[in-house]
Amino acid sequence: MNPAHDHPQAEFRPIRFWLLAGGxxxxxxxxxxAYSRMLQTALPRPELPVLATIKGDLEAVERSGRAVRFSDLRGQVIVAAYLYTQCPHGCAAVTAQLQKLNQEFTGHPGFHMxxxxxxxxxxSTTLLKAYADAVGATEKSPWWFITGDRGKLWSFMTDEVGMTAxxxxxxxxxxxxxxxFEHDLRIALIDGRGRVRGYYAVFHPQPEVAALMGERLHEHVHQLLGHPHP
Structure with missing residues (x-):
C-alpha cells in the first residue's frame, strides 16, 4: 500500500489564495x-494659529447697493478673498472653493463669506450682482460681494487681513x-474675534497642493464653527 494514496495532499489553488489574501x-x-478616523474624532484638534488680528473697520458697498461694514460681521466665522470678474489667472479656483462653502453653509448663522x-x-455693483448670480449666490447666501474705494479696500486687505499687497x-x-493688477489668490479664514487663523492657496501650480488647501479650509471652517468635519 502506498501511503501517498492514503493521505492525498490538498491541491494548491493560486487564484483562491490571492483572492483571500487580497480580501x-x-x-x-x-x-x-476606521481606527484613524475614530482617533481624529476622539482626540482634540490642535488650535489654529493666530496670524493677524483685525482692529480696523472697512466701509464698502455690497452688490445689492447697500452700504456695509466689516464690523457688521463680528462674531461670525469669515472667509475672505479678492475677486476680479475679468481675472485671467486663478480667481476661478478661488470662487469654486467659495461656491462649495456656500452650498455647505448657507443657512448657518455663524458663517459668512x-x-x-x-x-x-x-x-461695479451691477457687474458684481451679475457675477454673484452666475456662481449661485442668492440674497439668502452668506456671501457679500463688495466694491468701493480702491485704496480703502486694498489697505484693509493688506494691513488688516494680511494679504499680499x-x-x-x-x-x-x-x-x-x-x-x-497682480493680487493675492489665497483665501483668508477669520474667526469671530477678528483673528486671522489661516491662509489657503487653493490656486496652486501643483494640483495636489491646491486640493489639500481646499480640504484644510473646509476642515478649519468646521473647527472654528465648533462641529466636526464630515
Missing part, C-alpha cells in the same frame, strides 16, 4: 482607516488688456 489586505486597510473687488473701477502688471506681461 484580507482590504479588510486590514479598512479597519486601519466676503469677496472683495480688486478693481472696483471696473467691478496688490501691484500693477507691466503692459508687456499682461495676459489680456484687463489683466492690470
Amino acid at each position: 484580507l489586505i482590504v479588510l486590514i486597510i479598512g479597519l486601519s482607516l 466676503l469677496s472683495v473687488a480688486i478693481q472696483p473701477g471696473r467691478d 496688490a501691484k500693477p502688471i507691466p503692459k508687456e506681461e499682461r495676459i489680456t488688456p484687463d489683466d492690470e
